[in-house]
Amino acid sequence: MNTLTQAKRIHFVQAALPRWYRRRRRDLPWRGRRDPYVVWVAEIMLQQTRAATAGPYFERFCRRFPDIAALARAPLDSVLKAWEGLGYYGRARNLHRAARRVVGEFGGRLPGTAQQLLKLPGIGRYTAGAVASIAFGADEPVLDGNVSRVLCRLFAVGTELKAAATQKRLWSLARRMIPPGEAGAFNQALMDLGATVCLPRSPQCPACPLKKICLAHARNRQQELPRRSPPRRLPHQTIVAGVIRKAGRVLIGRRPEEGLLGGLWEFPGGKVEKGETLTAALRREVREEVGIRVRVAGPLMTLRHAYSHFRITLHVFECRRLAGRAMALGCAAVRWVRPPELGRYAFPAANRKIIAALRRQAGAAKPRLRGRARAQRPAK
Numbered sequence: 001m002n003t004l005t006q007a008k009r010i011h012f013v014q015a016a017l018p019r020w021y022r023r024r025r026r027d028l029p030w031r032g033r034r035d036p037y038v039v040w041v042a043e044i045m046l047q048q049t050r051a052a053t054a055g056p057y058f059e060r061f062c063r064r065f066p067d068i069a070a071l072a073r074a075p076l077d078s079v080l081k082a083w084e085g086l087g088y089y090g091r092a093r094n095l096h097r098a099a100r101r102v103v104g105e106f107g108g109r110l111p112g113t114a115q116q117l118l119k120l121p122g123i124g125r126y127t128a129g130a131v132a133s134i135a136f137g138a139d140e141p142v143l144d145g146n147v148s149r150v151l152c153r154l155f156a157v158g159t160e161l162k163a164a165a166t167q168k169r170l171w172s173l174a175r176r177m178i179p180p181g182e183a184g185a186f187n188q189a190l191m192d193l194g195a196t197v198c199l200p201r202s203p204q205c206p207a208c209p210l211k212k213i214c215l216a217h218a219r220n221r222q223q224e225l226p227r228r229s230p231p232r233r234l235p236h237q238t239i240v241a242g243v244i245r246k247a248g249r250v251l252i253g254r255r256p257e258e259g260l261l262g263g264l265w266e267f268p269g270g271k272v273e274k275g276e277t278l279t280a281a282l283r284r285e286v287r288e289e290v291g292i293r294v295r296v297a298g299p300l301m302t303l304r305h306a307y308s309h310f311r312i313t314l315h316v317f318e319c320r321r322l323a324g325r326a327m328a329l330g331c332a333a334v335r336w337v338r339p340p341e342l343g344r345y346a347f348p349a350a351n352r353k354i355i356a357a358l359r360r361q362a363g364a365a366k367p368r369l370r371g372r373a374r375a376q377r378p379a380k
């Protein structure tokens with residue numbers, strides 16, 4: 001089998017993979033549904049999220065926004081709230097923007113070709129291929145992390161995965177492999193094989209339906225393929241944030257829609273400049289962002305968080321407003337809210353940890369208050 005031509009290998013995959021898929025396909029909430037909207041939402045969620053994590057979000061999202069018109073009508077805030085916890089919020093913003101374009105330009109029906117889909121915000125080559133093939137039956141290939149890994153191993157592609165030439169070769173292989181008229185099921189079969197059998201660290205070759213023609217398996221090169229670029233060291237930022245209190249409420253600001261975590265709410269704060277102390281940085285950031293002067297009362301917590309391109313250490317302080325009226329200077333909106341109402345807003349992960357700490361703090365304070373009230377009650 002080591003000497004087979006590429007055409008024969010492809011022919012083998014076209015016959016063996018669909019057989020395996022019929023018996024072993026994953027039972028996922030979006031499987032078997034051809035509604036283009038549903039396929040689109042699922043594929044956007046799967047861009048940077050594992051299927052097991054995306055599943056419950058997908059079901060909640062489709063209940064909340066059952067079709068494109070409902071998504072287009074919804075305010076961005078409620079879309080971000082439904083996405084809260086999935087991360088990579090640009091996906092939700094683009095999905096929302098694209099739904100509005102589909103309603104405005106295509107009468108509420110998602111276009112059916114990969115070329116048209118590619119013109120919508122947030123739809124790249126992979127998503128266009130997945131939606132066109134699964135929802136519309138078009139013979140379009142897909143190439144995500146799972147499919148890339150399978151192809152690199154099957155055909156012993158040893159060049160660096162991210163290199164343009166490698167990507168071109170993989171896309172061409174993915175296209176040539178499609179059995180005509182079967183792209184939807186075939187693409188999903190390739191994804192499932194990558195997700196359940198051809199695993200990154202421990203490929204399950206004995207259980208693989210393609211082991212007879214797999215070059216990496218024959219040459220014992222599974223561990224070295226695909227060839228990845230050396231990992232980059234993520235830059236680190238020190239950030240400060242303030243829980244600013246006034247008359248039982250806390251101040252939150254909404255990030256501008258464009259950019260990282262756009263449209264999400266957060267506690268005011270920002271980056272510590274070189275040579276600045278944490279508290280001086282917080283006072284400056286609060287003044288620049290929401291226009292008020294604060295007294296930094298004391299530390300609340302310190303937490304670490306990693307984003308895709310950098311890591312942060314976030315120092316959170318309790319603050320009191322000294323002067324000024326909160327205004328959206330460096331953010332899109334500001335609001336004073338009672339702590340129990342914070343759950344109505346969409347916050348990034350690091351800020352949700354602050355909210356959890358505030359809830360714990362409030363929970364710990366209640367029994368003390370109740371105890372004190374009892375102690376103060378006059379004896380009968």
Ligand code: SF4
Nearest residue numbers: 198205208211214217
């Ligand atoms: S034989 Fe092993 S390396 Fe080759 S495709 Fe199957 S699981 Fe992956």
